[in-house]
Every structure is written in C-alpha cells, then in structure tokens.
Amino acid sequence: MAFLEMKHITKRFHTVVANNDVSLSVEKGEVHALLGENGAGKSTLMNILYGMYDQSEGDIYLKGQKVQIKDTKHAIELGIGMVHQHFMLIPALTAIENVILGLKDNKMVLDLNSAAEKFKEMAKKYNMAIDPLTKVEDLSVGQQQRLEILKALYRNADILILDEPTAVLTPQEVVGLFDMVRQLTSEGKTVIFISHKLAEIMEICDRCTVLRLGRVVATVAIKDVENKEELAKLMVGKEVELVTEKKDAKLGDEILRVENLCAVNKDKRPVLTNVNFNVFAGEILGVCGVDGNGQSELIKCITGLHKIQSGKFFINSVDCTSETPKQILKHNVSHIPEDRHRMGMIKGMTVEENLILMCYDQEPYSKHGVFNTKWIGQHCEEICKTYSVKTPDIKEMAGNLSGGNQQKFVVGRELDRDPELLIAVHPSRGLDIGATKYIQSRMIDERDKGAAVLMVSTELDELLEISDRIMVMYSGKVMGIVNQKDATREQLGKLMAGIVE
Ligand SMILES: Nc1ncnc2c1ncn2[C@@H]1O[C@H](COP(=O)(O)OP(=O)(O)O)[C@@H](O)[C@H]1O
Numbered sequence: 001m002a003f004l005e006m007k008h009i010t011k012r013f014h015t016v017v018a019n020n021d022v023s024l025s026v027e028k029g030e031v032h033a034l035l036g037e038n039g040a041g042k043s044t045l046m047n048i049l050y051g052m053y054d055q056s057e058g059d060i061y062l063k064g065q066k067v068q069i070k071d072t073k074h075a076i077e078l079g080i081g082m083v084h085q086h087f088m089l090i091p092a093l094t095a096i097e098n099v100i101l102g103l104k105d106n107k108m109v110l111d112l113n114s115a116a117e118k119f120k121e122m123a124k125k126y127n128m129a130i131d132p133l134t135k136v137e138d139l140s141v142g143q144q145q146r147l148e149i150l151k152a153l154y155r156n157a158d159i160l161i162l163d164e165p166t167a168v169l170t171p172q173e174v175v176g177l178f179d180m181v182r183q184l185t186s187e188g189k190t191v192i193f194i195s196h197k198l199a200e201i202m203e204i205c206d207r208c209t210v211l212r213l214g215r216v217v218a219t220v221a222i223k224d225v226e227n228k229e230e231l232a233k234l235m236v237g238k239e240v241e242l243v244t245e246k247k248d249a250k251l252g253d254e255i256l257r258v259e260n261l262c263a264v265n266k267d268k269r270p271v272l273t274n275v276n277f278n279v280f281a282g283e284i285l286g287v288c289g290v291d292g293n294g295q296s297e298l299i300k301c302i303t304g305l306h307k308i309q310s311g312k313f314f315i316n317s318v319d320c321t322s323e324t325p326k327q328i329l330k331h332n333v334s335h336i337p338e339d340r341h342r343m344g345m346i347k348g349m350t351v352e353e354n355l356i357l358m359c360y361d362q363e364p365y366s367k368h369g370v371f372n373t374k375w376i377g378q379h380c381e382e383i384c385k386t387y388s389v390k391t392p393d394i395k396e397m398a399g400n401l402s403g404g405n406q407q408k409f410v411v412g413r414e415l416d417r418d419p420e421l422l423i424a425v426h427p428s429r430g431l432d433i434g435a436t437k438y439i440q441s442r443m444i445d446e447r448d449k450g451a452a453v454l455m456v457s458t459e460l461d462e463l464l465e466i467s468d469r470i471m472v473m474y475s476g477k478v479m480g481i482v483n484q485k486d487a488t489r490e491q492l493g494k495l496m497a498g499i500v501e
C-alpha cells in the first residue's frame, strides 16, 4: 500500500484538460519528482492535492484511506504542506507572524513567545539562520523559501510539495536546499519535487513521474535511469540533443558600451550603480544573477524604457543615452523583452500586424507609405513555420496564441531582422526543450554572423553553454565579468550572492 495515491485524476478548466487520467503513487520517505515541460500539468496536480482545486474526476488515498480534501486547511490537517513557485508570505509581517498566521490554535491572545521558541528550535534543527522577528520583506528570496518550508513543517507536514523550488536560488542555495531535503527524508518525511531540470532530478530524487500534455507517460526509479537524455526523451517524447555546438568567438568592433550607468526605482532607491561593460561584435555576453538584481532595469535603460539617472551608453560609438525606444531600435537593435505579453506583442492585433509593429515604415515592409502586403504575409508565414509558432492563421489575434507560441513569434521576429545588437532577456523562459535548443542555436548563428549579443538569463546551464563571457550582477552592481571557459558554478554562485574573494 502506497503512502499517497492519486488515482485517475482528471482536471478540466473549461476546455483545457490540465490533468488527464493521472495516477501517482508515492512511498513514505522518498523524494518523488514530478517532471514535465511547462504546461504539462504538474502544478495543477499538486494544487489538487493541496486542496486548492477540486479534481473533476478521480480519487486521493492517504495511507490507504480515501480522502476528500476540502481546502488547504484540510490538506494541512492531513499533513500535506506545499511551497508554491510564487511564495505566499506577507512581506510586511515578521517571519514568526507569517508562520503562525492562520493556525487554528490561535486563541484570543497569540502566544508569540512560545511560538518563537518553537520556531527557533526548528530553525536550529534545519540549519536556517532566520531571526523570527525579521520582516519578510528584509529576507532574501532563498530565506523566504526556507521560511515557507519551515511554515509547513511547523504545521507538522509529513508530505512536503516543492513547486520548482530551485528556480529562484543561487547554486549554493540549491546545495543548501538539497541538504535539507535529505535531512527531511532521513526523518521519514516525504518530498514531492516539481522540476523541469533534469540534472537536479538525477541528483536528489528517488523516483520520477513524468507528465506530458496532462498525462503520465512513465514512473521510473532514478537508479535505473542511465542519463539526462533518457529523462529528456520521456519528457519530450522524442530524442533531444542536449548539447549545443559552438565555435570559438571571432570578435569584431565594440558595438555596445555602457559607462557608469546609474538608475533608481519608483521609490528613488538605487537599482543600478555604476554599471560598466561592453559587448563586441561576434560575442555573446551573458548577464547572470538571481532575478531582481538590476538585470531587468539595465535592459530597460539601454532600450529607452527606464530613466537613466547618470552615466551613458553608446551603440556603435553613438551616444544613445537620451534616445527614445524607437530611435534606439533604428541602430539595428533587436530586443526580445522580458515580458512578452506586455512589451513584445500587442494582444489585440493580429500576428501579422505584430510582425510589422516596429518597422512598418521601412522597406521592404512598405514603400512611399504603401504596405507591401504580399511580402509581409509571406514573410509572416515563413517566421511562423521556421519557429514553429502554432497559430490557425496569421490573421489570428496575437492574444489568442498560447504563451509559448507568442514567445516563439517574438523571438523569430527579432532574430529575423539580422540585428547588429541583439538584446535577449530570458529567451528560453517558458519554452520546451526543443524550442529552447533551437533558439539557442539561432542566437549562436547571429553571433557567428557578427552580431553582438547581450543575453540575460537566470539559467546557469544556458549561460555556461551559450555565452562567451558572463557578467554577474548583484544588487544593481556588476560583481565581475568572467570568461565562459574559466567560469565555474561555484564562482558564479558566489558572485550572484554578492561575495567577492
Ligand atoms: N486556473 C487555471 N485556469 C485555466 N487553465 C489553467 C489554470 N491553471 C492551469 N491551467 C492550464 O492547465 C495546463 C497545466 O498547467 P500547469 O499545471 O500550471 O502546468 P505546469 O505546472 O506543469 O507548468 C496549462 O495548459 C495551463 O494553462
């Protein structure tokens, strides 16, 4: 008898079938991975287990007993805890307040002191250096995640669900998290570990259930899995080449130069401090860092979307510091923005109209104010085909395309313009392995054709594979720029955490 069983679970959201007859069996004390590409149905399945959604069909059994999980509170009573991809802590409250919030034994007066004692004991046991009286907003992302885990343990969770927990961590924090997972299972607790990162699953998990398009394709014991490629094949449904080939960089002229750039946010707090770097033709400069350390503002500054406080930047030696976004793009710059839905595409326009958004007044798109409609149509079809953008028609409203397809379209449109400077922010975020590998090799093609490429990513594997040099940002500053050939995970991880030796 399995510790936890989910049998024949189907979950429909209107017409979308997020889980289709999914059965999952988890043993006590194991780390069980849920592996699948974006949209495969992992979070939905676990949200059902955590009482956030009702399944449309199917049953859940805990220790052989059928349970009808009414809501999250009920799930917690049953010993199920979940740490979501997006944390659910309240920033303005202290760590301890967040932990005891919503506990049902909170009588009229909260016994903060005894709660703080228990908290400290647990924090010590699990090696978490968090002062219970610190406000959550002052904790690092990694600490917030630990607090979420502690919160679940405080509620006596036996089964801990971690939804893509490493996405927001530095490599060192990942090591810490894995130590903790091992400690938990050695105490007999059960961990369900959601991820699409193959190496992590190979390292930390005992078994792995693979979801594809809402269905279970396999459950395998990791000790029987030969290599990452094998897992990738299960996840994608066909062979995937995991290594991207790349020749040595042939450097040309300096295309982008950033000098002493400083910027502040809405609250006038510095978000960029004296940022200096350059990108040459024929190279890919990867920008590495935990999300929220100024990468996003840096890109917005050099694409005219964020006010520059002081400092300058040059494209091909032309000072562009006070240019508008449109003027900047005219320097033969392509931009794959961070937020494809808000900045990359206009949802209420057709796919075809989105193609010509920024260049409708240029040849061959138009001549003397007259659109070259035939060429535009053909060209749009071509991009959709090359980048496998699934759309019923190029006259379809962009907003009706799925997120991944919108993204592939934006990437295709931007790469297709043969840019001299390509600025790509999280180019592979949210894409499946096949599309990711294709886009990475296209970026390398652009580099080999002589483009200067500036790529922001939080995926260390991507940065190490694609970049020629890697610039690490922490707290709005450049912590260092290292050659890809000399870069190690440990070194990058330290820089990402703001540690310089
Ligand atoms: N609340 C919701 N309403 C409508 N569709 C949803 C909702 N949550 C998830 N989906 C859809 O269900 C599918 C599975 O999503 P999800 O479980 O989040 O996948 P994963 O976690 O594996 O990336 C996707 O197609 C997603 O768009």
Ligand SMILES: [Mg+2]
Residues within 6 Å of the ligand: 042, 043, 044, 085, 163
């Ligand atoms: Mg998910």
